[in-house]
Amino acid sequence: MPQLSSGGGDDLGANDEMISFKDEGEQEEKIQENAFTERDLADLKSSLVNESEINQSPNAAAVRRGQQGEQRGFPDKHREHLDVVSKQQDGGMYKSPGYPGYPFLMLPDPYLPNSSVSPSSNKVSVVQQSHGMHPLTSLLPYSNDHFSPSSPHLPTDMSQKTGVHRHQSQDLSGYYSLPPGGVSQITPSMSWQSQPVYPALSPCGFRQPYPSNLPSASSYSRFSHSLMLGPSGMHPTGIPHPAIVPPTGKQEHEQYDRSMYVKPQVEPKREKEPKKPVIKKPLNAFMLYMKEMRAKVIAECTLKESAAINQILGRRWHALTREEQAKYYELARKERQLHMQLYPTWSARDNYEAGLSGVAGEKNKADWGKKKRRKREKQQDSNTGGKRSAFATFKEEAAPAQLLQI
DNA sequence: CTGCCTTTGAAGATT
């Protein structure tokens, strides 16, 4: 198992202590991964083919997991690394010069006996990113390349609306509201980001097939820009938290990142039937990484299909050094902490059967049942050599065109 | 219009 499950009530804070890195072989693997540049395309190609083959094998899932375990086992190694990181921090804060972008977040561990969320005790000046970015992911200076350039500037009243009305709102307001001087508290220079994450890697993980149109510097500079952005918008609940989205099934994704800005805060439909907001899961390390790097990959690879991009990002993720990954694990950990503080009663289960709606109506339950059945069937199909996915076709057709240009 | 694809990781559910 790649992950260490909860590990008790203090998992959020304890995960990193439990991490034990995979040892030396892993290091070699890392090195090899960094040789990615040379082999990546071939790897990706072959892996794409292999995957489709594997997926037809009876133990596709198991194989896949096995591969993953081989490849990463990172949570383990990561945790070990975090130990190191923590020791380096040794004051509770990130001092690591390699990770200067982080210090703007200081959260007490909610699981520590005396931890409190009082603003006074938190030097948190998390500036909420606009564009409906995950509020928690504001911890990470995501690239918003893919967002409309017109959206960065939010109405000033948006900040005013960030008055969280939850019972912890006062305590937590410091996390999400943008204090008058809040911007200045954010260090625009994210030095760990200002350096290419993959200096040795060409875009898409291949050899420079596509000269990047985007100067990396500019793309990174946008991170800091995003940091300067105000809150993304208001949820009907009054919680200025893009993680809370109207329960509209799939659409929630889009609303999560776009509609908050594109559309007015009030939608006629929603007015008619106000629904319980959906609080999204906090993003894990890889999701944070994806969110940050997606735009870059899109720009570099001229790919738009998320499935393909995610594959690339998955490979890049594995190519990251432990330290680099550790940053994201730590960010994710902080996000979980923050999420928990914001929504103490929230559980991942809330978004399970309810079909993503706070209103777990009968239809949603039924849909969920269907979904579950479909998934099972799909797995059976894949086990028995079911039909190939459209994306498999894409991989074979598009991948060579894109990936072969080494 | 809806769901799938694809990735990793967290966490709930199940065995």
Next chain:
DNA sequence: AATCTTCAAAGGCAG
């Protein structure tokens, strides 16, 4: 305890 399942994001694509 171990394993399985679902959901987070994303956007093109197929039905």
